[in-house]
Amino acid sequence: MLQALIIFVAQLLYVPVLTLRTITMVKGMKEKAAVLGILEGFIYVIALGIVFSDLTNYLNMVSYAMGFGVGLYIGQIIEQKLAIGYVSIEVNIMNKNEQLTYRLREVGFSVSTAEVEGMNEERRYRLDCTARRDREQEFIKIVSSYEPSAFIVSYEPRNFKGGYITKAMKKRKEKFLKSKENAPI
Known part of the structure; x- marks a missing residue:
């Protein structure tokens, strides 16, 4: 036993x-x-x-x-x-919602917006964001509170080059390296 x-x-x-x-x-x-x-x-x-x-x-x-x-x-x-890593999130909504975009940016998400063409040439709006995985549900909750019928897709990106996330990651790395240099031996 x-x-x-x-x-x-x-x-x-x-x-x-x-x-x-x-x-x-x-x-x-x-x-x-x-x-x-x-x-x-x-x-x-x-x-x-x-x-x-x-x-x-x-x-x-x-x-x-x-x-x-x-x-x-x-x-x-x-x-x-x-929730290690990052997630890219695409949101499709029927109308431009500046309050939603403002709210997402206010809480620290990098959001890009674009007008896109849907089925039957209908105008829709797309929000794109790349965020830490541990914030994915927070992002979805905010979008759902403003746009309950939003179409939301998320996936894990393999690589980064440029943009808001890359700059933030580079700053964190530089800060980490600087703190290691100044650390007592």
Whole structure:
């Protein structure tokens, strides 16, 4: 019974670490991905070693599978809470809404607007924004409060060049490097 509990707990640790390692790899964070990979491998070997030491112990196998499933759930919650990276959001609305645009900019979102042509050559308005992922729901909530029937699409961009976000990221990097230079040794 103790082995089954150890396997279950190991899986509860393993799968969220696997999730975070995958995210850091996709986001290009090589060093963090490598460290998490080492931890992931260590946990994996321990849990599987216990399972393979006695293949007649079905409780260990069930614990492994249950821990994996619950670990996936926990990993997903952690990923949503961390919300690493950026999201690009496109909003299509029927009419120009300057109050909405002003409100979004007022709370710190970079918003570009354009008049676009919809079906049957109807004029519509599009708002484009790139923001940190942890602010995506805030953006959608604001848009929905002003434009309940807005069509909203979001996706994760792979690269940045120029623009508001890039300037802000560069300033943060410069500030970080300057603080490291001034830090006591």
